[in-house]
Amino acid sequence: MAMNMRLLIVVPLLLVSLLLSSVHATDVRYCDKKVDYDVKVNAVEITPNPVARGQPATFSIAASTGKAISGGKLNIDVAYFGWHVHSESHDLCGETPCPVPTGDFVISHSQVLPGFTPPGSYTLKMKIVDANNKQLSCVGFEFSIGFGSSVAGLATVNAI
Numbered sequence: 001m002a003m004n005m006r007l008l009i010v011v012p013l014l015l016v017s018l019l020l021s022s023v024h025a026t027d028v029r030y031c032d033k034k035v036d037y038d039v040k041v042n043a044v045e046i047t048p049n050p051v052a053r054g055q056p057a058t059f060s061i062a063a064s065t066g067k068a069i070s071g072g073k074l075n076i077d078v079a080y081f082g083w084h085v086h087s088e089s090h091d092l093c094g095e096t097p098c099p100v101p102t103g104d105f106v107i108s109h110s111q112v113l114p115g116f117t118p119p120g121s122y123t124l125k126m127k128i129v130d131a132n133n134k135q136l137s138c139v140g141f142e143f144s145i146g147f148g149s150s151v152a153g154l155a156t157v158n159a160i
Contacts, residue, residue, distance in 0.1 A: 026143065027142070028044050029140050030140075039136040044141050053145060057112070068102055076125070080120065090109065125139070
């Protein structure tokens with residue numbers, strides 16, 4: 001009976017710890033430490049971490065602002081071992097509800113990285129600009145793409 005009670009406690013704790021191990025907060029650096037940005041980035045979570053090639057990955061950025069934001073863009077640059085490899089731009093209102101009210105908000109972006117994406121360490125730099133192209137924030141953080149192959153990634157490579 002005591003063994004069954006221990007299992008009832010230990011098994012759920014192990015499951016929760018495994019689930020939480022796939023979600024990691026990421027260290028965030030401001031592009032210029034001397035600038036007092038209008039948007040403060042509090043945390044970045046990447047799920048799964050490391051990112052799996054050919055599988056959906058979600059980048060969630062917890063931020064706050066002292067004034068409402070009616071619209072804008074996210075400008076993203078990605079480097080692989082220091083080499084610029086990708087740029088993209090997204091409508092801010094496509095990644096979080098607009099207008100963004102004063103206070104806390106979350107920017108969330110999901111996408112599938114191609115199966116041929118090289119595994120390793122990447123650096124992402126994200127600039128948030130308003131509708132008038134005024135820079136509201138600029139942060140950088142690192143993420144990893146795992147070394148394992150994915151079925152979707154292999155299917156993509158074989159289809160080419």
